[in-house]
Amino acid sequence: MYLSYYGLNEHPFSISPDPNFLYLSDIHREGLANLTYGIAQRKGFVLITGDVGTGKTTLIYALLAQVPQKVRVAFISSPTLTREEFFYLLADAYKLGAIEHKAHFLVRFTQFLEKAYGRDENVVLIVDEAHSLTLELLEEIRLLSNLENYSYKLVNIILVGQPELNDKLSGPEMRPLTQRITLKYHLSSMTFNDTAKYIETRLIRSGAKDIGIFTESAIQSLYEYAGGIPRLTNIFADHALLTGYVRGLKRIDNRVIEECAAELGLSGSKEEKDKDCTRIPPYLRYRGLIKAVLIICISLGLLVLWWDVLMNEGILTSSIYNIFDEDNPMAGHELTVNGLE
Template sequence: MYLKFYGLKKRPFELTPKVNNLFLGESHKEGLAVLKYGVMSDKGFLLLTGGVGTGKTTLINCLATSLGMTEDLCLISNPNLEIAEFYHFFANKIGLSFEGNKSKFFLAFEDLLKRNQKSGKKILLIIDEAHVLEVSMLEEIRLLTNISAGYPGGMSVFLVGQPELIERLEDDRLRPLRQRISLRFHLDALSREDTLQYILFRLNLAEAQQTGLFTDQAIDEIHRVSNGNPRVINIICDSALLDGYGKNSLQIDKKTVRECTARQQLPGEMGDSAGQRNKSFVENGLFWLLLILLCVESAGVWFAYQSGLLDGFWNFVKSYYFNMMS
């Protein structure tokens, strides 16, 4: 709708970018380097955590592409599998089969590790959304690493998930698994500078005719409201462009960003910050009202106090204020 108006060839802020058109912030670059090091140095178990929408899936897709692994790579994006389903999926991805007998599969898996050790191949198992895994499934994964432990460098396992994954791993039953995690990395949100570069990167991919489509103040507001979350940045920017088009405005300013985020009322980062602003406004307003009334009372407005008007209003405001604060 707004593409021709802003001189864009395609929508710049789609939620699912192509792997070969990825923007990596400083934290993403560091995370990618750590993950590559983990694979190349045969570190075995690796843990990658990050908040919702911070780019964990983007990062592991970038890793898989950069490693050039076309076989012996198993990426599980939906870990809500039964144990038998997991083995069937994993076996299929590494060129084996699973007929329901784990003993036979383990023997075939060990033979594959022996062959890979001679050829220099590695097996990479990446489990996205690992924070939803049951303890029983995590134990099955540990059993696989028990077998691969006899063949150093034979397999690396990446557990990728939200910060709750760390809490899940604190279960006493998973102590043996925790002890095998040799590398951990937490993916931070984008900085203000990264947010600017991310927006410019997306606009450049869309062949934007002007780079100053968003004012500096608009960038500040986008970063503040999104907390540097790439997914939320996409939503805000797309909505702001639509609003700007509706206003016939060739540049997105801070006011437009505020209006579209207030209307969207998105949950999470945006909702929290908006709620905090409203609470601070109410509390600050009541504070100054109380201060004014206190000065009036101290000045000795005796006739109003005697009539009971100020006293009643004073008690009402105090009651209202403390109810708001509680």
């Protein structure tokens, strides 16, 4: 709808993992390097985690786009399977033919791996959304990694999932699997600079002649709302372009992003933050001030106590009675230390 208005050829902020719009931040570039290294060096198990929308699946597609022909890949993106369904998908992906049961699959799969190794082919199994795997399937996957020769793993396994996968793997029953993981990497969110470059890159690749559609204040506001998460960034930016088109705006500023946030039902505006502050109990809002007052009161009390002790012990006395001595007008300014004369 807004493509011709902004001079675009394609939708720049689709949430589909289109490799043509791939932007690799430093974080994603490092994650891709870990995946590439794990496959090339036949490291066995590789674990990639990241929060929802941080670009895990996009990273997998970037990997698939650059793997050489001698890499045989099976990619499972829906791991909520029974054991039989899992083996069926693997047999189909590696073209093993019809299988009747697990033992039949293992025979065919072992033969396939040995032939692949003889042809210097690298066999890779990638499981996306691995946090959804049952413990039973995780154990089956671990057993597949036992297929190896004296120098290399015959199958490399990449598990990709949300941080809950770490919790699932932390159980004592998963120790045999976790001990086989040789590479681990966590995808964090993008920085503000990465977000700005991400938006610019996608606008350019969609054919934009004007890459300043989003003002700096808009990008700052968008970053604060999306938290540097690529998927949320796409949702906000796409909604902002639609809003700008409807309102006849050639520039998207922070006010448009604020409006989009309200329409998308996301909190975080200044007004809502102020309302949140009024709901905080007074003793929490002013605890810093209360603490400072208490410290001052305690310090004054200790000072008075210290002065009283000095006076009572006779260590320090003042010639206070001489203040009104008319014959000695300077006496009021003298201090003597008893016992030292």
